[in-house]
Ligand SMILES: Cc1cc2nc3c(=O)[nH]c(=O)nc-3n(C[C@H](O)[C@H](O)[C@H](O)COP(=O)(O)OP(=O)(O)OC[C@H]3O[C@@H](n4cnc5c(N)ncnc54)[C@H](O)[C@@H]3O)c2cc1C
């Protein structure tokens with residue numbers, strides 16, 4: 281992808297349909313939102329008709345509901361249960377297989393990664409950032425013209441991810457109606473796509489019709505746009521589109537406290553709040569499965585009956601799983617408290633040290649899909665309150681000359 | 692606190708950079724039992740070899756049909772190949788211990804940081820090993836005693852649960868050090884040596900703390916106690932190098948399992964400075 285250009289255009293619904301048709305005709309697997317089983321899921325689209333025209337969602341902690349919309353908008357829903365990692369970093373993937381010959385010597389053969397050429401349609405700005413974050417973790421470096429910072433670049437990238445990511449074309453859909461669990465703005469993002477896309481659409485539905493304001497983000501995006509009927513952007517469409525995205529910034533359903541979260545997490549390792557969370561958390565791992573940045577995997581060995589053929593598979597794993605931290609002698613993180621702490625501390629703090637950016641983009645999925653309704657924005661606020669209360673206590677204690685409270689180990 | 696564990700530059704990639712997860716066949720050319728549950732395997736490449744290992748680094752060792760586990764290099768013969776010393780504690784490690792001469796295993800690596808003995812040039816060296824922890828330290832000790840003029844006094848302190856659990860018993864005696872101490876937690880009949888924690892041997896070791904480097908590997912409580920003791924005696928925390936263990940599935944910094952706070956132990960470790968590890972090893976269940 282070349283540098284982001286300033287080029288803009290307007291597509292109507294026919295133009296969007298032509299865009300999808302052009303991608304399909306070009307041999308790409310087009311993935312985008314569609315309604316299935318009572319949710320907006322991401323699945324292969326055969327035409328633009330599969331998009332969730334006329335559907336919105338109502339979200340809350342532990343709650344997700346589809347709602348019909350009068351205006352027929354296609355991108356007026358927020359993040360659903362899946363994210364694009366399901367395609368770029370699939371749930372299960374074979375890494376290699378091996379066969380043992382008559383002489384007992386195994387031959388190891390790398391399994392060619394499933395290499396479809398994807399086009400992702402309707403990528404939310406939060407999910408664009410999530411993809412950029414997974415790029416750093418799994419592709420070792422930004423594969424195209426994404427962020428150039430390289431702290432902690434992984435020396436041995438995930439080949440399958442890298443291959444699929446390289447070929448993928450990203451068409452963003454900017455947010456005009458954030459959901460009640462969204463908090464991208466306070467997770468240093470926003471409802472506008474600020475890079476890393478080939479095309480960015482902003483949906484506009486008003487008296488002038490149903491249309492999409494388009495920003496071009498790459499040469500490939502420009503070529504694609506050239507091939508479908510579009511018109512040049514008029515000022516009204518552009519200002520309505522940009523205005524709606526700007527307004528969305530003010531309508532975030534939730535927010536993280538405006539604090540140095542890295543410091544907060546580092547200072548909260550011994551907090552009591554973790555016990556409170558542990559009393560509610562079911563360690564079901566839903567939050568890690570739906571999170572667009574969570575990348576952890578484990579491996580397993582599958583042998584056939586002869587015992588001479590074996591396959592090495594990689595599949596998603598979760599830090600909420602007891603076996604995740606298993607060492608000879610038992611798990612390092614046995615308590616629920618320690619597992620939730622690991623998850624949140626990694627997201628908001630140690631991810632920076634490991635990969636040069638944070639690990640949360642504020643998409644709100646973990647809040648929506650937590651069966652216990654655990655809300656990370658609320659938990660962070662509670663941790664901050666606990667820290668502040670402890671600091672106040674210490675001051676008071678010192679003022680009256682008595683001993684201060686021992687808050688446990690504080691690295 | 693700002694989480695201030697800087698990311699150490701990763702070592703040069705292995706030969707098979709294009710296929711980072713694919714094991715390379717290595718043949719067992721010699722095998723000797725070290726203790727009732729620990730075996731050393733001397734391995735040579737069947738064809739293509741991995742890049743050179745440095746002491747402290749590890750390989751992912753594959754046992755056909757069972758899986759692969761991280762194992763440190765326990766010897767780096769000048770004639771090529773390498774050795775691993777494996778303690779059988781579960782499916783994969785027991786499978787490796789059962790390997791016979793002539794069997795072929797799969798190896799990939801080298802991974803992780805090394806001990807970096809070369810940083811201790813002209814300084815006293817204190818090596819402290821607990822149990823299987825001697826395995827990753829063995830190539831370092833051999834280097835240290837092979838060229839005595841490069842360092843000050845070299846000390847080797849070894850602890851094990853019982854006399855039966857001591858590795859390298861014969862080699863240990865031959866090492867020309869300023870001090871070699873061996874202690875066990877539980878003596879058996881005929882044991883006339885030391886009894887007690889390995890940290891007790893520090894009183895006998897001959898080193899000048901401000902001019903010393905220490906290299907420590909063993910069970911985590913032992914590492915913690917030893918490193919704290921060394922720092923208390925005046926060795927600088929960043930010169931106490933410890934090798935840590937966490938679950939590892941990929942060794943390529945992509946599986947997320949080997950996190951210790953800000954560190955990915957397969958990439959930024961397993962050998963890290965105690966000054967950096969200490970805050971995170973002091974919190975339970977981190
Ligand atoms: C950097 C490093 C170097 C090591 N060097 C040596 C060495 O030189 N000699 C030696 O004997 N041991 C060494 N170990 C420990 C060795 O890797 C574990 O004992 C081994 O993984 C246990 O696996 P298992 O299947 O035999 O045992 P089990 O206890 O049956 O393991 C059960 C499950 O937990 C997993 N598991 C347990 N511990 C680990 C672990 N540390 N990493 C990944 N998975 C784990 C296994 O894969 C398995 O699926 C080292 C570990 C690390 C991280």
Ligand code: SF4
Nearest residue numbers: 571640641643644646
């Ligand atoms: S932690 Fe929650 S809000 Fe943040 S990116 Fe993951 S799922 Fe989204």
Ligand code: SF4
Nearest residue numbers: 561562564565567650
């Ligand atoms: S926080 Fe919620 S979604 Fe995550 S493991 Fe706990 S109960 Fe499951």
